[in-house]
Amino acid sequence: MLSFYNTLTKSVEPFEPLNASCVKIYSCGPTVYDVAHMGNMRAFVFTDVLQRVVREVGGYPVRWVMNITDIDDKTIRDSSQGSEKWRSEMGEQSSDAKANLRTFTLFFESEFRRDLQVLGISMEHFYQMPRATEYIDDMQTLIRDIVDAGYGYASEGSVYFNVAAYAKDYSYGRLFAIDAENFREGVRIDADEYDRESVSDFVLWKGRKDSEPYWDFELDGENIPGRPGWHIECSAMSKHILGLPIDIHTGGVDLRFPHHEDELAQCCAGYHVDEQARFWMHNEFLEIEGKKMSKSLGNFYTLRDLEKMGHNPLDIRFALLAGHYRAVLNFTFDSLQAASTARTRVQNIIWDLLDAAGLDDATGLTGAMPPDVALAFGNDLNVPQALARMHEYLGANANVKSDPDAAREVLGALKAINNVLAVWTFTKRPAVNIPDAIRTLADQRWAARSAKDWADADRLRTELTNSGWTMKDGKDGYTLEPLS
């Protein structure tokens, strides 16, 4: 029933769990040095839809782990003394760099958890959300094992992965084709992020610098104070929490190299497994004007930015998931508006069905997902196709409003679809709250109309429309409805 595109084999493959008692999914989570932007949120909403499809369509229990990267170059930089990113809500900075790092990252972690919930990603669906700093022992053990196996070495106070030695025994470049010509043997790279032109020995453990937070690390009888490289974090946490191999590893396409390639190499080298994950799945970018939305380009919106502009988080979630996850998604306010219109149309149908079924609340209602909708979800998460099938199903059932039982059945089907999409509510239509300014405009228009001042009446109607309201004239008065 399920098939997914696997970056490892570059093909869509049938998905069978390694163990039917639970599907193990590991998602690379946020680096908590700032609030996440909508590009990051695309990656998290994609994984949320994936794990919901595995549960709802595949019928498997899921253990979903998303890590919190609370130690890396950026979290250290931005939590250090005098950093402009330090917020008053975090209290005073202390002289202890490790304590500052924790205070700083916990603050952005809690912002992140809030964002997830606002976007319909339920905390109950996570098996664990581990912090990297709480698994330093596991990382150190893995580094020792990599060194013992002959694939790592200490140099100038840090420890590196020996790519040339590894590539003799294993394949390096399984997730992302690497040109052997680009490999710079014997060159060491300390940065966590680098491009395919700089393939070289990457850092497993970074030696302590100045006043940075550090942990002691004993390797071959010597203490190497420092902190882990980014890639080793996910290798160690995925093994400790889920056990290897896992079923599915996820992240954005930018994580294929070096992060995921290096995670995989470390697991094979140190844990002596053939695979870290059976499936590797990567979402495409959210772009803005043809460029990846990113902090470094400064072309980003956060969830709070959009909320402040008055956008409904359910519309934002819908905009992020309605395209195929392997297609680039262009972020525009027009597309957000289009997503809102499409989502609201179905929400209105749900409210009508609730009225027809005589229900105030169908949250607990269960029903069967129409088979061809389930098929589309199971076919490499083809959400656009699933939505098309859902509309066909609704079209074929457009007349059920006079039959409460039939209305209930359609509601049940929509509820099952919403267990995957999580963009609609199943409680009664809320009473419309009309802002005072809109009420004033409508009163003015009613007065103009009564005075047969048609030009003014038309102008005021346009103003109302531009504010998102439609005014319907009756014999003795008017009604106002929000535009959907």
Ligand code: AMP
């Ligand atoms: P980071 O916090 O930078 O480690 O990123 C967290 C997740 O967001 C990773 O899976 C990235 O691949 C993903 N990501 C970052 N920028 C974008 C973007 N513009 N579109 C889609 N995914 C992104």
Ligand code: ZN
């Ligand atoms: Zn990772």
